[in-house]
Amino acid sequence: MDVILIENIEKLGKIGDVVKVKSGYARNYLLPQKKVLRANEENLKIFEEKKSLIESEEKKRKEKSIEIAKKIKDAEFTIIRNASENDQLYGSVTSKDIIKEIKNIKNIVFLNEQINLKNQIKNLGVHKIEISVYTDIKEKILINVAKTKESASLQLKEYKNPKKDKNIKSKINIKTLKKTKVDDVKKDLNTKDLVKEIEKKNIKQKSLSKKEEKKIGKKNVKQASSTKEKKEKLRKKE
DSSP: OEEEESSOBTTTBOTTOEEEOOHHHIIIIITTTTOEEEOSHHHHHHHHHSHHHHHHHHHHHHHHHHHHHHHHTTOEEEEEOOBOTTSEEEEEEOHHHHHHHHHHHHOOOOOGGGEEOSSOEEESEEEEEEEEEETTEEEEEEEEEESSHHHHHHHHHHHHOTHHHHHHHHHHHHHHHHHHHHHHHHHHHHHHHHHHHHHHHHHHHHHHHHHHHHHHHHHHHHHHHHHHHHHHHHHHHO
């Protein structure tokens, strides 16, 4: 379906643009919310006649959106839910739940499409959610999902002050590094001791081999002398 934009719409265009959209999207959302007009000659004439009025209204809408953005910037909202021991929710937190909580606390109404929630929240903790306040105005809020108000305040403190955890981690890393260095030194010492033992064994083996060589040499000398004596005896007999 071809429509005329009568306000700036993200990913579609600016005021006065004629764009093609899906019929269902136009009928169910754009037309009921008075964001567009059906693109025909009559509506085009009406738009041109009221263009200045539409633009001034759009300017007011943007100014109002800027004020809303200031109110919700970095705002914190707590949603209490039941969960398992593994922090998994029995159910989930949806865009509708977030809209309801914002309305209760800030008295500001958002549409489902303005909550940029890619996946439903299914676990406890503090979640940063982006809201499209206006076409080019986005703000982030904190959704604190907890079992109780007490645990919610603790979660928020941990989320805002993660330095303590980082310090603990760094200390643990330093300890492990020191331990590994000590282990490396021990390993070096062990290898040195092994080398010394091997060298000692080699020296012993060398000394033993020299003794054996001497013994073999003496045996050979004795054998040689005995053979000479036998030969001399045989000559005398002859």
